[in-house]
Amino acid sequence: MSETRPPLVSTRTAVVLVLGLLCGTAAGVLTYLAGDNTAAAVLAGLAASGAAVAFFHAHVGHDDRG
Secondary structure (H helix, E strand, C coil): CCCCCCCCCCCCHHHHHHHHHHHHHHHHHHHHHHHHHHHHHHHHHHHHHHHHHHHHHHHHHHHHCC
């Protein structure tokens, strides 16, 4: 009884989201270290994460195999 299911998200989607998360985390940490303001660091991290996801979505290639 081992039926294989398709993955929940594609590899491309996972890569784009992980890269966006890493960029947002880096921006948030650097903002916090620069000014010691937690709210500003969270907002900067969220903004950078959104911008990074949009950037990587446009630049990471699609899989044309099907």
